[in-house]
Amino acid sequence: MIIDATCCLEYVIPVEVHAIFMLRPRSGWGQWIMREEFNIKPRVPVIEYTDFYGNLCQRIVLPKGSFHYSMKCRAWVPAELDSQPLALLQTVKQLPVDVLHYLLPSRYCQSDKLGDLATYIVGNAPSNHQHVTSLRNWVHDNIAYERGTSNSSTSALETTTTRRGVCRDFAHLGIALCRAIKVPARMVVGFVHGLEPMDLHAWFEAYIGGRWFSFDATEDHPGGNRIVIAYGRDAADVALASLFGPFTCTTMQVTVAIAPETEEA
Amino acid sequence: MIIDATCCLEYVIPVEVHAIFMLRPRSGWGQWIMREEFNIKPRVPVIEYTDFYGNLCQRIVLPKGSFHYSMKCRAWVPAELDSQPLALLQTVKQLPVDVLHYLLPSRYCQSDKLGDLATYIVGNAPSNHQHVTSLRNWVHDNIAYERGTSNSSTSALETTTTRRGVCRDFAHLGIALCRAIKVPARMVVGFVHGLEPMDLHAWFEAYIGGRWFSFDATEDHPGGNRIVIAYGRDAADVALASLFGPFTCTTMQVTVAIAPETEEA
């Protein structure tokens, strides 16, 4: 399917501030970015770099005054979330070097404290993709989706107690549980079609049988109708807009639509 | 100024062939990529990766039959080539680690054999940006631009003898002369407005006073009317389309136009 997504940000900036935007989806097995557009006003220099996680980041010094940043993209993505129920979990010694990093606890994913819970949840599930599915299902079934019950500093450990949160919290808990049983896991942020209300979304990926698979603990029937924007250890790594100074965000608007299959870029 | 560029490639593929395309310009100090579009037919998976030089590359397995690849981009670029005549050359010990690589000889730039020529050319030029300007001017003045006098295996050393070539040969010789006097230099390929006939273009950059500066030894009056697509040690690193198997390229078309300043992405 072909998805059109946009993100529009408007700021009022009282004094020059350094900002990093991370809103550049990349083509890969799961998505083909057919078109990307970026508009900034006023036009100031933009420096791109690739971070530790392979995300394309844009450094911009926002001048005093109004600042407009908007992006549009069109992507060709599969209709279904890829899944291979029989893909086997790997032992640590089988993992490639650049995946080891995703076994470690991180700011919002205290996997070092969740070993007992994770072991209890997986129970006797076969040591494959279903292991992670059982963790995902547990999070989905035991955490209530309630806006306003968590904030930007809420961590997976707190969510095990409060039992409520938003997509970001669902993802953090799923990641922490995976790492607790030595399955590499990472945070994903992106666009998903059909969210109510529309917003950016967070989910997670687990490394199984030699590759990454997507899991979404928030949605009831997660599909492939999504565009990945960025990867990281947890939310600390994937802030889509980081402004290092005072600012007012006056607009943040996200749209996601399905385009006809016959569309060109 | 705002530049619109396109590149369209059509192939006939007799048997499945693995290909790498390197046609993704990146935003940086010298250019802001406002829009990018990619069309491929048939639609097959595209895997992107970043190579040693920071270029975004696309791996595609081209199926048997016709294959269409086209890209369009719109970029906001300066009108003039950036120049700082007083920027000082650096000694090797001042160079950052990731620039050292660009001091070494490479396939088409046998800098190890051009020390005498380079030293002769720079003569008493002050040890700054003008050093490289004098090398660029010598290449421009002493090499004749003649299509069909060189090919894909022609190297800078041969060009010092034949004294003729195309943009790629001018760039290789400029690079080799820079490295011969221990100035890091790298190959650039991209779009330039106003070429006759229109085609992709090659020029070079030299590292002076802590940053890269552009030099174009081919054109009489090089301006900033250009979009960088890729960087490398020499042409071996920046082939914009590498097909590892038999193929026929039936179309290769490049266009570069200037858009009104008021345009959005």
Add this chain to the structure above:
Amino acid sequence: MIIDATCCLEYVIPVEVHAIFMLRPRSGWGQWIMREEFNIKPRVPVIEYTDFYGNLCQRIVLPKGSFHYSMKCRAWVPAELDSQPLALLQTVKQLPVDVLHYLLPSRYCQSDKLGDLATYIVGNAPSNHQHVTSLRNWVHDNIAYERGTSNSSTSALETTTTRRGVCRDFAHLGIALCRAIKVPARMVVGFVHGLEPMDLHAWFEAYIGGRWFSFDATEDHPGGNRIVIAYGRDAADVALASLFGPFTCTTMQVTVAIAPETEEA
């Protein structure tokens, strides 16, 4: 000064276990590694790789039975901790790309929650190296060094409440306070001469005026008598021995001695 350090680890391994050791100091401005020795028994393959932070890591599959790992090194290091009181703090826009990562909160350093405390501590200190010195001094003066009051999951936030801990906790709090005021900071583990009792040590570095400076919030009079083994965002990144499975560590012995200046490697 010349320092000789050793670390000896003995394990009993019930079933084959994958392990990662991070005990390879590297030469740099602050230290010259003159000699390194590694002994493992039994001899099994060791694969080295460089992690995200530049640490040299060794992957080893430990077979069932007894396993011995020991390392010795001799390093030439400065007698004093390097300090430049007038080095200026940088704004985020001045920071190089690979340092930005060290502004983010991490598992044990919840800098996102410590902005008020950090701002209170630095008060009117001039915006330079002394900013960080005031943070380091506050940690040193307000946290009591008490073994057994913290464990491997204790974070900086908890330490602000308990007001006690060990070197690792002092370092985490120093790091979190730095990041809270947008000064990049990272964890360091290594050998220090003169510790009582002898053990591995943790301290931190802050990025000031374009380079990293060392700060040790634990010791009363920190000197340069130390060898850096590894860097990371916090303790999660710099575990010197990670065993991914059951094991018993029967010996862990660290020695640090000063050698005569006239010694060769």
Add this chain to the structure above:
Amino acid sequence: MIIDATCCLEYVIPVEVHAIFMLRPRSGWGQWIMREEFNIKPRVPVIEYTDFYGNLCQRIVLPKGSFHYSMKCRAWVPAELDSQPLALLQTVKQLPVDVLHYLLPSRYCQSDKLGDLATYIVGNAPSNHQHVTSLRNWVHDNIAYERGTSNSSTSALETTTTRRGVCRDFAHLGIALCRAIKVPARMVVGFVHGLEPMDLHAWFEAYIGGRWFSFDATEDHPGGNRIVIAYGRDAADVALASLFGPFTCTTMQVTVAIAPETEEA
């Protein structure tokens, strides 16, 4: 087997000169570095970094006067060169991203000009490890080992004509032939026991069936009695000592000895 190797370099330096040494072997599947020692006189700062190819490099500013650099290492290595005659060649689409680089022509390996020769040599050899063995054997049988017949700018293309050279030329030709038939190949420099006269040695590796295999086109009966020091595209990347300025090398001495198996580090 356990090998002890040393390399001692003595220089007379007329004016301060920047130097890069690349004499740090690394542990991996084929070798376990048990001990390393480095002595420099006078003692000046040494900065280590990892280059594009994973080599550990040391930057040193050599002061005016005499400069001594020596290294010793002890390594545990297999007695035989590893070989798997049935390991299959891979198509380009199967190659990992970081290996693609080794398909490109380079300064001394003009693989773009050797397709016909390489195809002729391999003839009907099965499309596996024996493909490369046939290339290695052809080089070994058709090139005469003669000191003084080549120099530091001699390339593989020239060697196909002169039919003589030293280990470096044998390696370059082997590499160029591999790449010409789309087998990734890289240069290796290191120590080998039993050379007459003793010196550093060069050979090559080819990527077959998902990993690198060693080939030595120079020696009649190459064994595993060797320590890899550095990898690169060709000799341009693996100069073990690069001095960027005037110098006199008064001593260069290499020793390689076999130690008793019972030795510790």
